[in-house]
Amino acid sequence: GAKGSKVILLTVTEECEYCALHQRAFKEVASAAGVDVDVKITNYDAAEQASQVDQAIAQNPAAIVLWPADASAIVPSLRKIKQAGIPLVITNSKPDDKYADYWSVFTGPSDLGNGQSAGEAMIKGFAEKKFGTEGKIVIVEGVPGTPPQIARSKGLEDVLGEKAKGIVVAGKQNGNWDQTKATDAAAALFTQVGPDVKGVYAQADNMMSGVIVAAKRAGIDPASLVLVGSNCSIEGVNQIKDGTQYATVLQSPIDDGKYAANAVVDLLDGKKVEKEIYLPHEIITKANVSDCDAAIGR
Amino acid sequence: MSTATLLRIALLIALIIVFASWNPAFVSGRNIYALMQSFALLGLVALGLSLTMIAGEFDLSVGSMVAVGGLLTLVTGESNLAYGMCVAFAFAVAIGAANAFVVSRFNVSSLVVTVGSMMALSGFAFWLAGGKVISTDNFDPGFALDNPILTIFSWRSLITLAAFLLAGLFTRHTLMGRDIRVIGSKRLVAAASGAKVGLSLFIVFIISALCAAMAGSLLSMSLASAAATTGSNLMLQAVSAAIVGGVALSGGSGSPLHVLIGSLILTVMNNGLSLMGMGATGILFANGLVLMGIVLLDGQLGAWMSERFAASRARHSA
Amino acid sequence: MMERRAVLTVTGLQKSFGGVQALNGVDFDLEAGEIHALCGENGAGKSTLVRMIAGLMSPDEGEIRIDGNLLKPGQLTSVKQVSVVYQELSIIPHLSVLDNVLLGDPDVGQLYIRKRYAARARQTLDQLGLSEVPLDVEAGRLAIAEQQLLEICRAVMRGARILILDEPTASLSDAEIQRVFKTVRWLRESGTAVIYISHRLPEIFALTDRTTVFRNGRRVLTKPTADWTSEELVAEMIGREVKPAHSVRDRTDLQHAPKVLELKALSVAGKYRPVTLDFRAGEVVGVIGQLGSGANALIETLAGLEARHEGSVILNGAAIDVTSLSAAISCGIAYVSEDRGGKSLFLGAPIEVNLTSAILDRLNRAGVLSLGEARKRALDLARRFQIDGRRLPLAASTLSGGNQQKVAIAKSVALEPKVLVLNEPTRGVDVGARTEIYRELQALARQGLVVLFFSTDLEEIRELSQRVITVFRGEIVNDLPVEETAMDSILGDVVRGPGMARAA
């Protein structure tokens, strides 16, 4: 059973609000079920995580919960866990499905779903701000090559292509998941695309903070744009409350952590667990921003 | 062996004893294996970097070179990883030579030159990754490299240890090895006594880039993937390892043995703290404190303390 | 007598650095089995010639032949032919003594097998008096004099046909100099040709067979050393007549001048025993002793460089604190170190900035430097020390060695100290600049300053000081007016101590 057994959580940096809340929620739920949690943290360093996996295997836990620092670099380590016969829950970012044998359960967000919700939000925002179904938008993306960066943009573009062909992506820049870089990137996008930008999709709310700063500096009222962020992090919530940001996509770190904890507890208790458990991706606007607060536990 | 070296070995042993008594799992075979895996990466980078330090130079670009090495291996080695590895090594030789060329031809500080190449290489790494995740399905080389040997080693860590041995023999028993040290101490004297200053600089910068690329290449095989951000903090860790081991930034002093000890101290500390459940920032903090302690001891504080110590010993014996 | 054979011939050598003609059509030859002195003021071109013979620099024009074979420009000369002890110390501190000795030895192959050479190195070291020094100790731990000897050992060990020593004795004591002399003479017997560069005329007369004088990049004259007189040599070196400083010295009686500085049982453990001395206003006092005798430690104590001293220092009747340089400076003791490039000057900064660097607090107007005041003071100092005022905005590195030394002294004099302490005030300074420096120091003394200096150069002690204090192994041997001393008795005090003192 779960009670009294030892689980190792391998997770990423504490210097990220989402990650910190995820870890906190995981520990709360797991401890409540009597699981003894041991945490190993890496600062998004795949090599370090690989050796943490070795270390974790050496400690011979009842199960391992793993947030891959890099969803593809982790694959060889997954195989080692599999070989050691330790049950594995992957949380937050899923490696390629080719290797699905190596893990027992995946819980977490679907980046594609997240992007799709953002697309829906964008269309809704265009309607609400009376832009109709035509206009230029720009995207500020995360670190190139990371799955969220690829999948979120794809999700958004899929939905737009399907439901609102008139809304075109006129430019993309890399904001590196970083507010400062996002500020420069957005400033350049505003200059490049000119004054007829109607909406901006930032793949994370903290980057949206940068977009808003850049808009203000360029003399554009952010409230006049359809600004859609993602993650429902505290920056986004505040910006939605004061009306500068139109919407964000709820991806609750607390749920993310909880789902993983529940999955591992169920697994240890011998219950049947679904192979893939996705978080909901609710669209958050001013109207339902309290959902966000609740989801984040404020 | 000097007292400073013995003190560092004592520190290493003390750390091991402390961690082992805290958690016996620390000295389990599997954990030592894990520890050696981290060492395999850090040690190789630190070894290359420290050679440039001994020659009185500095190679800030090793961190980015690790990323480029890994990416090149996978990008060009899609069908044949060995070929990719060769490309990565050839590229490293070219970059090392370019660094050395600018340093020796224009007689500028390598700290400055390699700030530039660090940035440029890091950009190149992002360009290579090109918005894709670079990964391979060819897991076999990685598994072969990481397969435990004698419980605690793997080919990867044995390669790093062999590199240390080679570098140790090179610096101790070849003329070029001695000249590198002379160049680090007094370059004009080296030139006047017929040491091949330019050639030695080329050699150390090439070795440094090559070690970094090799570390990156082996890592990418072992992870079956490569990212542009890999190694972003390896450079700082590698300098720390060299300094902790007793290589002076001012050049001319230190040896691969020192770097070996320094790298082991850092890996043991990080592994042990992580075993105790400390987070990444906590470990960073601890690294900072140790490094700070060591620079303080190397500076005036240490001089003052050893003077005190000598004085009190003199009083006692009188 | 055996027919002399030239091993080295230099013809029509030219070299300029930018606008400076360092060598201007130099002809020179060196014979096997001779010790050949090169003399000349600072900047005369001696070291430049050496560097070209060693192949470190290529000449603009002219040629150098060794045994009739032309040297290829831009290529190091084989150390089997020419081995050089450079003016600047070139010991590698982190390498062992053996590694240092073997540095540049062409016999050492790419595989570096130390054992092979250990016995021979040991033998050479012993010969130079380094028998106490183990082969595997780091050279950086040796004393400066030992390092200098190590360097000579390195050159000797290579067994070169031509040995060049560029001011090898600058940091050696007399006993050590005698050792070097012995080795050089022994090499001469075995047929080696030696070029010996020194600013110390007594050494030249004692050691060398022929002497060549350089002036402004030209060879002026070569004659057997025995045919030179000291005055003639000096006159050729500077190309004009110099009045010895002696003739301008004041003969006023200082017995009634007020006591400025008193040392009461001053001592530094392990360096010198308690010393009690008085110094009167206007005195110029030379302290002489071998390196390590404690003589320089004594004056460095006054400068604030020996924090751990015992006893007291009294200035104008009040005890003062000399536990640090800045404490000593604020009490009115200024110090000029022996190493002008390393410890005194900011070579990359303008001469004006150098001259005023010690008195920044006096140029301070509400936190802002007064540049006008700085210029005024710098001009004043430049005039007093005969430094070209138009050069003030140029970097100090553009000055010749002698002029640099003037700047170094002027910068400390700017502090308007009550006591001026100098360490080797004219090391490596040519005769002309030396005289100018001596004159200015004596003028300062006449204004009531105490000038106290350490030197290992007997000539300097005799020329500059009114009172000579000799030190041997941490103890004062004699303290006498210069008129009552003779060269040989000073030397006797310094090398043999009180046992032999002034038997006459």
Place this chain on the structure above:
Amino acid sequence: MAAVEMKSVGAALLSPERIQSTAVWMGTVLLAAWAGVTVPGFASSANISAIMYSTSAVGIAAVGMAFITLSGNLFMLSMGATAAVSTIVFASCLHLGLLPSIAVVVLVGALFGLAQGMAVGVFKTNPIITTIAMASIITGAGSFYSGGLTVVGQGDASWLAIGRMAGIPNQIVLFLLAALVFSFIVERTRFGRELRLIGLNPKAAHFTGLRVGRALVIAYVLAAAAAAFAGALYGSQAAQGNLKLGAGLDFDAIAAVLVGGVAIKGGQGRILDAAIGAVFLAIITNILLLKGLSLEIQLIVKGLVVIASVILGALALGARK
């Protein structure tokens, strides 16, 4: 008379030590002029203010970094960490008002600087390693303090973030002010003169009786305060702070200092050179952004610019020999 003055000014600008910085000054002007004509959108007022904004924080840090480089202590590698922690401090103090929170940030930064200055100046530690170690310690401390979370400021920081004076962003005004004040300090005060002399020859500085330890402590305090202030600028943007904001400041500031032509061996170069280096790099980055070139190309170009400017400086000095 005037002609003579002009000639000597010309000679000074073209002296080997100054040629690199002169080239960068002229390069900046030419590049801006060229881009204004050929790059669409470059000369728009919005873009020019974007350039100004992206210059300010890096520029202020570069000006601070120049103190360290001038003093002969190479670089301060804790600037990024200091700036990042400062964003957190800034956000957590914002409820006290903008000025008080800037004051607190600068004070905390100065304390970090004090610690490093004491280590380097008094305990004679290696400057590079000291600042690397301090960077870890500062980041670790910041992480303990914030728990890794983003701190949202309860107050209005818009004066700093987007405020303008006569159409010029306040940030750039502050940057210019900092550059001028720091420049005055180096060129005309006793401390500045001491710092330069220490950079030229630390041993001689000691033997001359200069206050070496004290001057180094002040230099580190000023540099860290500048980094902290840069952090306040980042923090003000969205009135938020976290450990990632401004963390990359170190190498941007170093690049600016090097491109500007402050000599790494100490004692040579001017504060304003570092400032112009920052402007030059900001303009290049902006042009690349406008041309749609990605982050990676920007990095490659920046790296090459650093190497090229260093080679230029070396060639100029070499030409004298």
